[in-house]
Amino acid sequence: MDLNDTPEQAAYRAEVRAWLEQNASHAPATRGRGDEEQAVAAHRAWQRRLAEAGYVGVTWPAEHGGQGKGPLQQVVINQEIARAGVPGILDAIGVGMLGPTIIAHGTDEQKQRYLAPMLHGDEVWCQLFSEPAAGSDLAGIQTRARRDADGSWRLSGQKVWTTNAQFAAYGLLLARTDPDAHKHKGLTMFIVPMDAEGVTIRPLRQISGEPEFNEVFFDDVKLEPGSEVGAVNGGWGVALTTLMFERLTIGAGSEGMGYRADRFARAIASDPVAAKDPEVRARFGELATELLALRFTGYRLLTAISRGQIPGPEAGMGKITAVNGAIAAGDLIADVLGPEALDPESEWSYLISFLPGLKSAGGTEEILRNTVGERVLGLPPEPRLDKGIPFSELRAKERQEVAS
Amino acid sequence: MNFDLSDEQVLLREAARDAFSRVRTVEAAREALEGGELPDLWPTARQAGWTGLLLDEEHGGAGLGAIDAILVAAEAGRVLASVPLLGHLPATAIANSAGGPGSAGGLDDGTLAKLASGELRAAYLPARPGDDLDPAWTVEPRSGRRRAPAPRVVRGDEGLATVNGSVAWVPDAVGADVLVVVGVEADGSPVAVAIGASADGVSIEPASGVYDATRSLGHVTLEDACGRVLAADEEELRRAWFLAHALIAAESLGAVEECLERSVAYAKERYTFGRAIGSYQAIKHALTEVLRRQENTRSLLYYAGWAYDDKPDEFAAAASAARAAGGAALDFAARELISVHGGIGATWEHDAPLFFRRAQLSRRLLGGTGDAVDRLAGELLSGSAAVA
Numbered sequence: 001m002d003l004n005d006t007p008e009q010a011a012y013r014a015e016v017r018a019w020l021e022q023n024a025s026h027a028p029a030t031r032g033r034g035d036e037e038q039a040v041a042a043h044r045a046w047q048r049r050l051a052e053a054g055y056v057g058v059t060w061p062a063e064h065g066g067q068g069k070g071p072l073q074q075v076v077i078n079q080e081i082a083r084a085g086v087p088g089i090l091d092a093i094g095v096g097m098l099g100p101t102i103i104a105h106g107t108d109e110q111k112q113r114y115l116a117p118m119l120h121g122d123e124v125w126c127q128l129f130s131e132p133a134a135g136s137d138l139a140g141i142q143t144r145a146r147r148d149a150d151g152s153w154r155l156s157g158q159k160v161w162t163t164n165a166q167f168a169a170y171g172l173l174l175a176r177t178d179p180d181a182h183k184h185k186g187l188t189m190f191i192v193p194m195d196a197e198g199v200t201i202r203p204l205r206q207i208s209g210e211p212e213f214n215e216v217f218f219d220d221v222k223l224e225p226g227s228e229v230g231a232v233n234g235g236w237g238v239a240l241t242t243l244m245f246e247r248l249t250i251g252a253g254s255e256g257m258g259y260r261a262d263r264f265a266r267a268i269a270s271d272p273v274a275a276k277d278p279e280v281r282a283r284f285g286e287l288a289t290e291l292l293a294l295r296f297t298g299y300r301l302l303t304a305i306s307r308g309q310i311p312g313p314e315a316g317m318g319k320i321t322a323v324n325g326a327i328a329a330g331d332l333i334a335d336v337l338g339p340e341a342l343d344p345e346s347e348w349s350y351l352i353s354f355l356p357g358l359k360s361a362g363g364t365e366e367i368l369r370n371t372v373g374e375r376v377l378g379l380p381p382e383p384r385l386d387k388g389i390p391f392s393e394l395r396a397k398e399r400q401e402v403a404s
Numbered sequence: 405m406n407f408d409l410s411d412e413q414v415l416l417r418e419a420a421r422d423a424f425s426r427v428r429t430v431e432a433a434r435e436a437l438e439g440g441e442l443p444d445l446w447p448t449a450r451q452a453g454w455t456g457l458l459l460d461e462e463h464g465g466a467g468l469g470a471i472d473a474i475l476v477a478a479e480a481g482r483v484l485a486s487v488p489l490l491g492h493l494p495a496t497a498i499a500n501s502a503g504g505p506g507s508a509g510g511l512d513d514g515t516l517a518k519l520a521s522g523e524l525r526a527a528y529l530p531a532r533p534g535d536d537l538d539p540a541w542t543v544e545p546r547s548g549r550r551r552a553p554a555p556r557v558v559r560g561d562e563g564l565a566t567v568n569g570s571v572a573w574v575p576d577a578v579g580a581d582v583l584v585v586v587g588v589e590a591d592g593s594p595v596a597v598a599i600g601a602s603a604d605g606v607s608i609e610p611a612s613g614v615y616d617a618t619r620s621l622g623h624v625t626l627e628d629a630c631g632r633v634l635a636a637d638e639e640e641l642r643r644a645w646f647l648a649h650a651l652i653a654a655e656s657l658g659a660v661e662e663c664l665e666r667s668v669a670y671a672k673e674r675y676t677f678g679r680a681i682g683s684y685q686a687i688k689h690a691l692t693e694v695l696r697r698q699e700n701t702r703s704l705l706y707y708a709g710w711a712y713d714d715k716p717d718e719f720a721a722a723a724s725a726a727r728a729a730g731g732a733a734l735d736f737a738a739r740e741l742i743s744v745h746g747g748i749g750a751t752w753e754h755d756a757p758l759f760f761r762r763a764q765l766s767r768r769l770l771g772g773t774g775d776a777v778d779r780l781a782g783e784l785l786s787g788s789a790a791v792a
Contacts, residue, residue, distance in 0.1 A: 001471065001710040002406045009405070072405060265784040275785045276537060278778070285777030288784055289728045292721075293700035296707040299407035306405055317696045366685070373688035377668050377695060380683040 003299060005076075013076050019053055020084040027086035040167050043090040047121030050089060057095050057119045064103060064115045071248060072306040093163060094118045094125030096249040098172045101189075101242045105230035110191065114170065123169035128159040128192065128216060129239065135161075135360070136367040138174075139184045139236060140386075142395075143218060145175035147232075151225030155192065155218045161361070165201045165214035168194045172242070174235050179392040186391055187235035190227050197221065208353035209344070246362065247311045259326040260295070261288035267333050267348070274336045283332050290325035294318055313375045316368040323365070327355045407706060409475075416472055420479035423448050429485040429618075433758045436486075436617035445487040449522060452476075454489060456520030458497045463513065464520035465496070470647060471709025474654040478705075481655030482662045484762055486618040488525060490651050491576025494644040495519075495526035495584035498596050502634040509635035510563060511598060519582070527580035527601075529555075529571045529624060530770050531587065531594065533642040533720075535779060536786035541586070541594050544770065546572040546623065551771075555587035555626055557595050557633075565597050565633045567626045573769060575648075577601075577622035578610045584634070585626065586641050594641045599631030616758075616765040639716070646723035649776055650708045652766055653723070653730030657705060660698045660730075663737035663759050667691055667744045674744075681744070690740050697733035704729050724780040731773030734763040 005013055026049055028042035050056050051065075058073050060066020067073070081088050089095060099118050102110055117123040134140040143157025155175060165171065171192045178186030194201070198221035203211035230238040265288070274280045297318055301311055330352040334341040341348045359365055373379045386394050409417070427443050436442050449455050454476050459465025466472075473493050480487050496519055502509035511519075518524040531554045532542045542551035555569025567587055577583065583599045583606065599606060605628045611621040636644075668691060671682030681687050704726035711722040738760040742749035749756040767773045 001408070001410075001706060001714075003710070003714075005405070075405075261784055265787075269785045269787070281778050281781035281785070282774070284785065285724075285728060285779075285781035288780055289704070289725045289777065290700065292707070292725045292780075293703050293729055296407070296703035297699060299405065300703055300706070302405055303407045314695075314699070317692070317699065320696065321700065366689070369689040369692040370685065372692045372695065373682075377664075377682075377688075377691055379668065379671060379688050379691065380680045382683050382685065383679065 009072065009076060012073060013080060016055065016077055016080045017083075019055070020080055020086065023049060023053075024084050024086050027084075029087075036166075040090065043087065044121045044124075046087065047089040047091065051120045056089055056121075057099065060095075060099065060103065060115070060119070064099075064111060065119045070306065070308075072302065075302055075305075090121050091118065091124045091164070092249070093127055097242050097245040098125045098127060100245045101172065101238060102191075102229060104241050105189070105238045107226070109226070110229065114191070117169075124164055124167055126162050126165045126168040126171045126194070126216075127242070128162060128165075128171040128173035129242075130161045131158060132160050132215075136364055138239065139187065141174055141176060141187070143173070143175045144179070145177050145188060145190060145223070147177070153190070153223040153225075153227060155190070155198075155221040155223055158215065158217050160204070160213070160215045162201075162214045162216050163212070165194065165216050166203065166211075170194060171216070172229065174239050176391065177235075178233050179395075180390045181233065182388065183386055183391045183394065184236045186233055187239070188232050189229040189235040189238040190223055191229060192218075192221065192223060192227070196223075206353065206357055208350050210350075212354075212357070244310060247313075247315050248305070257322055257326075259291060259322050259329070261291040264288070264291075264329040264333065268336055271336055280332065280336060283328070287325050287328040287332065290321050291329070294321045294325060297321070313368075313371045316363055317372060319362060320365050320368060323355060323359050326351065327359075330355060407710075409471075413472060413475060417475045417479060419452065420454075420476045421482070423452055424479055424483050424485050427483075427485070429483040430755055430758060433484045433486075433616075433618045434752075434755075437761075442486045442618065445485055446522060446525065449487050449489060449492075454487075455492060455522030455525075456496070458493055459500050459516060459520040463500065464517035465500070469709065470650060470712035471706070473647070474650055474705050474709050477651045477654035478658035478661075481658030481762075484618050484659065484758055486620065488527070488576035488580070488620060490648060490655075491527035491574070491580060492519075492522075492525055493651060494528035494530070494648045495582070497647055498528070498584050498586075498634060498636045498640060498644050499526065499598065501636045501640060502598070510632045511634065515582075524581040525576075525579070526582040526584055526598075527574060527577040528644060528648065529574055529577070529583055529585045530645055530648055531555075531571075531641070532771055532775070533594070533645055536782040540592065541588050543569070543571040544573045546570075553588075554594070555585055557585075557587040557589050557597055559589070559595075559633060560630075563633050564630060565595070567597055567599065567629045567631060570623070570625045572623045573611060573621050574608075574624050575769065576620050577608050577624050578620050580608075583624065583631075585631065586644070594638055596634040596636045596641055597631040598634055599626070599629050603629055603631065605629035614765070616761040618758075618762070619765055619769075621769075643712070643716070643719060645770075646708075646720050647712070648770055649727040650705065650712075650723040652769060653701060653708075653726040654705055656730035656734040656763070656766060657698065657701045659759055659762055660694065660701065660733045660737040663734070663741040663756075664691065664694045664698060666755070667694065667737075667741050671744055687744060690743070694733070694737045694740055697729065697736055701726060701730040701733045721780055721783040724776040724783070727776035728773050728780060731763075731767040731776070734759070735767060738763040 058067040058069045062068045131141050145153045145155050173190045173192045177188040198219040200217040201214050204213040206212045269275045456465030457468050461467040502511040541554040545552040555567050557565050559565045585597045607625045609623045674681045708722040708726045711719040741756045
């Protein structure tokens with residue numbers, strides 16, 4: 001076992017570190033209040049600077065502006081960015097998940113048009129998958145796309161939990177194109193210009209008071225012919241590709257979430273009484289065990305990634321450990337510091353407010369456990385009442401049941 | 405970045421699993437509760453070379469690391485095998501630095517070679533190093549929360565020493581040839597002494613009423629017992645305590661894996677209300693929790709195994725975290741194994757109670773998992789573990 005870099009990785013790390021040292025003065029503040037437009041502009045410029053140095057989309061093939069490197073080089077960049085205390089790129093969702101999906105399923109035209117501006121942060125992207133009535137059961141989405149005679153599309157519906165929608169140029173959107181097909185069969189993936197007529201974006205404020213997400217409404221939005229990514233009615237397979245890259249992004253970034261035992265230890269140790277209190281020590285030791293396990297499970301995951309393996313559903317367990325460990329930490333710190341910890345200006349207030357929502361983000365704990373139970377342990381699935389029924393009938397049946 | 409087992413380590417693990425599979429250890433665990441004899445697995449350990457695992461090659465050992473010991477302990481734990489490595493391995497880790505010409509370090513090369521080959525079996529008398537709240541070295545008391553003072557060591561001539569004190573609940577002391585005692589001198593500094601188990605003043609009382617009959621425990625009393633001072637320094641004596649923690653955690657990991665396999669298999673074949681019980685979220689989510697704890701324990705054991713050699717100042721934190729995770733994981737897994745099987749899982753004839761007994765006793769040995777949790781907290785809060 002060896003957590004050290006290979007000579008090749010060490011050389012790459014040194015290069016990235018030296019570049020960051022020279023350029024860190026151009027980085028915007030990691031988190032701040034104030035004017036969002038200015039903050040986005042500064043962050044965009046930072047992504048462009050990183051991209052021009054070859055540190056954005058390093059795993060993308062060279063023909064699309066990437067470096068054709070492995071996921072471990074991406075991890076080295078993430079680690080060095082965290083170490084330098086500067087923010088990562090503005091459009092991590094686009095570069096990490098949506099761009100790779102377009103590379104895998106898009107047409108040559110789409111790749112030519114969209115990938116370079118995405119990489120440089122000139123056009124930010126958002127992910128338009130979840131809906132108010134379809135989260136855990138993503139294939140139950142109802143946003144409708146209808147094809148006109150000229151091959152263009154008309155889009156109507158609502159998406160939710162959309163990060164970055166307020167300044168995104170494009171969105172990757174999953175819509176239902178054949179309601180008479182079975183649930184997973186009648187879906188198609190689209191590229192949607194966020195400035196199109198009929199698109200309405202509203203911020204969704206979270207517990208902290210900050211708008212982390214948006215809801216996006218589509219009212220008869222016209223999409224040009226050729227807006228679809230992958231085959232018409234083949235959207236579920238495209239969505240699975242995006243979710244696979246999401247796991248890879250989470251796996252490669254598990255260290256970067258900031259939920260580290262040593263960070264929480266400093267907060268508790270700042271109170272000398274707390275540091276000697278048996279109850280505080282017992283609670284802290286338990287949660288530190290979880291967070292240390294998270295970190296070293298992450299290294300096992302990175303080892304697998306560096307060998308070219310794609311993380312399986314078991315990677316989702318790390319999210320459960322991270323969220324619950326961090327919730328326990330926030331709770332303990334609030335118990336130690338008292339009401340002051342909940343002051344909006346406190347380092348901990350935001351963390352405490354943010355975590356309840358994170359429990360559901362990127363797969364609820366319950367759905368992750370179902371997936372791991374079935375796909376890793378091989379336990380039988382729960383009976384599904386939606387199998388083999390056209391989606392339109394399924395919806396009618398659901399409405400009938402609620403009414404009765 | 406390579407945080408995985410090497411090919412050699414995988415082979416070592418497979419060989420251990422194969423060796424244990426030839427003995428009916430789980431059945432023997434039940435029979436032993438009713439007074440039956442446990443199979444003697446020491447010859448198996450000798451043949452496989454596990455007895456010399458942590459001794460250098462120059463002493464006749466294999467010169468391997470903590471991770472290799474952890475892998476063997478996990479396989480022993482999987483089948484509840486009663487093999488006295490928890491006593492022998494930390495003892496030999498201390499003895500390893502005791503060699504040298506003319507037995508300058510306390511033991512002659514012949515004795516070390518016999519420890520390596522298993523001709524002599526050693527037992528480690530665990531002493532808990534002081535922590536951020538109290539610097540005193542302590543040992544297990546017979547009962548209660550107050551820890552007992554470590555045995556008192558008085559040095560004599562020619563590398564000899566006399567030792568006085570008691571250590572309760574010592575793993576694998578009964579039947580050992582050599583006791584490696586960790587005690588303190590008058591100024592409180594720790595020192596290791598090797599004492600022949602049959603020397604004058606040594607009394608080893610087999611513990612009675614041991615809840616898990618596969619676990620050999622003894623209460624050791626030393627009255628002016630004479631032995632040889634070993635050259636191991638304070639850091640090595642600290643390390644032995646945490647190595648024992650890591651080995652208990654490893655045994656737990658193996659047992660958790662067995663509990664999970666058995667639980668999953670039963671959840672697929674037992675039906676209620678027309679479907680397999682494993683299809684219900686209540687069962688499925690509990691079993692994924694066993695899996696989550698199992699993999700967390702494995703990651704922390706890899707961390708401990710790696711830190712033992714490569715990050716010595718993190719070893720205490722790593723081994724303590726592994727012990728905390730492993731102890732809780734086995735408790736959870738054994739209770740789930742019983743629950744998934746329903747009432748039958750709580751009967752004498754079923755194997756589940758044997759894993760439950762293992763879980764309950766293991767969690768209370770060597771300070772208990774609660775002490776490991778507190779140690780991890782202390783290491784991180786005091787900043788003494790540079791966990792970076």
